[in-house]
Amino acid sequence: METNAIEVPTADGLPLLGSLLDLRRDPLGAYERARSEHGDVVRIVSGPPGLRTTIHFVFSAAGAQQVLAGQSANFRKDDRFSLEMRQTFGNGLLSSLDDDHIRQRRLLSPLFTKKRVAEYATTVCDEVDALCAAWEADPGRRPDLNEDMSRLTVRMITRILFGADAEQAEDVVRHCMPVLGTYTLRRGLMPLNLPRSFPTPANRRARAAQRELHALCDRLIEQRRRGGASDHEAGTDLLTLLINARSDEDTPLTDEELRDQVLVFLLAGSDTTATSLTFTMYLLARHQDVQDSVRDEVRSVLGGRRPTPADLDEVPTVERVLKEAMRLYPAAPVLIRRAVRSTVVDGHAIPAGAYVYVSPWVTHRHPSYWPDPQRFLPDRFRPEEESHRPRYAWFPLGGGPRSCIGNHFAMLQMKLATATLLQRYRFAEAPPRVPLEVGVTIRAARAVECSLSPVGHVSADILPRPR
Ligand code: HEM
Numbered sequence: 001m002e003t004n005a006i007e008v009p010t011a012d013g014l015p016l017l018g019s020l021l022d023l024r025r026d027p028l029g030a031y032e033r034a035r036s037e038h039g040d041v042v043r044i045v046s047g048p049p050g051l052r053t054t055i056h057f058v059f060s061a062a063g064a065q066q067v068l069a070g071q072s073a074n075f076r077k078d079d080r081f082s083l084e085m086r087q088t089f090g091n092g093l094l095s096s097l098d099d100d101h102i103r104q105r106r107l108l109s110p111l112f113t114k115k116r117v118a119e120y121a122t123t124v125c126d127e128v129d130a131l132c133a134a135w136e137a138d139p140g141r142r143p144d145l146n147e148d149m150s151r152l153t154v155r156m157i158t159r160i161l162f163g164a165d166a167e168q169a170e171d172v173v174r175h176c177m178p179v180l181g182t183y184t185l186r187r188g189l190m191p192l193n194l195p196r197s198f199p200t201p202a203n204r205r206a207r208a209a210q211r212e213l214h215a216l217c218d219r220l221i222e223q224r225r226r227g228g229a230s231d232h233e234a235g236t237d238l239l240t241l242l243i244n245a246r247s248d249e250d251t252p253l254t255d256e257e258l259r260d261q262v263l264v265f266l267l268a269g270s271d272t273t274a275t276s277l278t279f280t281m282y283l284l285a286r287h288q289d290v291q292d293s294v295r296d297e298v299r300s301v302l303g304g305r306r307p308t309p310a311d312l313d314e315v316p317t318v319e320r321v322l323k324e325a326m327r328l329y330p331a332a333p334v335l336i337r338r339a340v341r342s343t344v345v346d347g348h349a350i351p352a353g354a355y356v357y358v359s360p361w362v363t364h365r366h367p368s369y370w371p372d373p374q375r376f377l378p379d380r381f382r383p384e385e386e387s388h389r390p391r392y393a394w395f396p397l398g399g400g401p402r403s404c405i406g407n408h409f410a411m412l413q414m415k416l417a418t419a420t421l422l423q424r425y426r427f428a429e430a431p432p433r434v435p436l437e438v439g440v441t442i443r444a445a446r447a448v449e450c451s452l453s454p455v456g457h458v459s460a461d462i463l464p465r466p467r
Contacts, residue, residue: 005349008056010043018045018052027438028333031362035059041348051191055355056339057362061369061390063346064358067337068392069400071345075337077402079355081188081440082336087196088184088210090260093405094268101402107245107253108261108405111238117409118309119236120160124413125306127155128420135425135452144447145281145430150274156413157269161262163237165220172216173266176209181267183209185439213266217259225255238265265406271441272331273410276396278444280325280418283376285430285450290378294321295422295455307419309412318415318422320378323394328376330360330396331441360396361442369393426453 011034013019022030023046034042040060047053058067067075077095085095093104110116131152135143154174158166183206187193196203224240242258253261284291294317298307301314312318339354350356365373369389370380379385397404404410421427430450437445 005344006041006347008041008043008348008350009038010045011038013045016048018047020046020048028361028436028442031057031059031334031359032365035362035366041346041350047191053191053355055357056350058345058356058358059362059366060346061363061366061392064363064395065390065392065399066343066345067356067358068335068395068398068402071343072400072402074340074343075356076340077337079336079338081184084184084188088180088206089263089267091257092260092264094264103250104253104257104261105401105405106247107250108242110247111241111245112405112407112409114408114412117412120409121307121309121412121416123159124156124416125420127152127159128417130155132421132424142429142449143452144449145278145285146444146446146448149277149281150271150443152417153270153274153277153413156273157266161238161265162220163239165223165237169216169220172212173270176213177266177270179205179209180213181271181439188440213263214259217262218255221255221258221262268404269406269409271443273413275329275331275441275443276322276326276410277414277417278448279329279434280322280414281421281427282430282434282444282448282450283325283328284321284422285427286432287376288426288428290321290376291422291427294318294418295426298419298423299456302419302423304423307416309416311419312412312415315415315419317378318418319411320381322411322414322418323381324376324378326396327364327370327380327394328374329442330364332396332398333361333438333442334359335398358395360394363392364394364396366393424454426455427451428453 011019011030014021019030022033023044030044034044034057040058040063042057042059043054044057045052045054058064076097078097082095089095091100093101093108096104131148135141135148151174154170155166158169158173162169183202186202194200194203196206220239221243224243239258239262242253242261246252284294294315297317298315301311307315334357337356337358339350339352339356342352343350345356364370367373370393392399397407397410428451430448434448435445436442
């Protein structure tokens with residue numbers, strides 16, 4: 001380690017509890033204050049002596065790049081959260097390590113290229129149409145973006161994974177995933193936990209949810225192995241592609257590994273997209289001028305018809321709006337690592353064994369990269385503006401070898417959904433503030449109601465079809 005590295009400052013806290021109460025009350029605010037008061041690399045200490053947790057936060061773009069990409073070998077996912085994740089959701093791509101991760105990533109990457117995910121466009125648009133049909137069947141109701149985008153993204157990911165068997169999966173997923181998510185988060189936050197085998201109510205509930213999800217996945221995997229797909233759709237679903245995934249260097253995924261990947265895609269691919277879409281539509285409802293200009297662009301390119309992946313390059317403002325919404329509301333507000341060896345990050349000494357957090361939430365509001373950071377200004381993502389910013393000033397999809405494998409897929413879903421919805425409706429009257437629920441991902445803590453009114457004439461082929 002460099003000898004002239006700076007010692008990392010510690011954020012102020014209470015003598016006995018450190019920053020515990022602050023972190024409980026308002027974790028994202030506490031991280032922001034730590035940066036503005038102490039700089040780009042800060043230690044936050046919380047909890048009473050004996051049960052104390054120390055976290056090194058890295059807030060600069062250069063530091064985030066070092067941790068996630070440049071020196072990623074020094075920062076592994078073997079922190080407490082990842083361990084709990086592995087125990088709950090198995091050894092899938094999100095939390096596997098080293099050779100396991102390299103093999104899984106090699107096998108799965110070909111299924112998530114921009115070209116491959118474009119094949120899911122029709123399914124995505126069908127689900128957006130179904131949502132519109134539900135809204136139109138109940139014209140008096142004010143849509144709740146939080147609930148509706150969450151339902152939409154679960155439907156999209158279950159249809160894509162399980163094809164025609166999505167119906168039987170949707171309820172299980174909507175019921176079981178939150179139980180397991182909350183359980184895993186709580187255990188990850190505690191310095192000490194009772195063993196999972198103890199028959200506490202929380203352990204029992206989690207076990208039951210895990211069993212139900214495993215049974216569903218195992219049944220669907222077995223069905224496909226036997227070639228007994230429910231109908232024509234199941235032959236092309238993502239689960240079938242996972243079963244058939246091969247690479248020259250690797251053995252195919254076993255049934256258990258397949259199940260773990262499915263769980264990971266259900267976990268990583270629904271709440272994240274739901275939060276990003278909720279806040280995109282919310283911000284558009286709050287900024288009518290931006291909404292109008294995006295709608296004008298979409299309508300001039302599509303003329304009322306359904307969007308296809310080929311259209312998306314022609315509507316650059318849709319991407320800018322999504323990127324700006326993901327800047328202000330990055331679905332994963334912090335990314336967690338553990339230092340394998342002592343490393344100097346952005347000039348500061350981080351010791352071996354330290355927990356290291358990088359934070360899209362804070363870096364995305366860093367005044368060095370983002371003038372007037374709290375304002376919603378999609379033009380920040382015009383190419384000429386982007387070229388002046390460091391690469392890791394914006395990283396809602398992570399970076400380096402553990403970056404989001406679903407990035408093309410997520411952007412495709414969100415662009416198709418945003419273009420379709422704006423072409424049909426004006427969104428307005430959203431609340432001025434939306435309180436957040438902060439877990440591994442963020443989401444609106446309560447309903448985000450807005451008003452919806454149809455806009456102008458649309459051609460018959462985009463009118464929603466009843467399901
Ligand atoms: C807007 C939506 C999404 C956001 C904001 C998002 C964000 C992220 C982030 C920040 C990471 C890196 C985590 C870390 O470094 O610790 C990640 C990883 C991952 N994401 Fe996404 N994600 C999204 C959508 C999806 C979708 C749709 C899928 C799959 C269907 C997916 C699957 C994954 C997987 C499997 C990983 C782990 C990759 C690895 O470690 O090799 N994500 N995502």
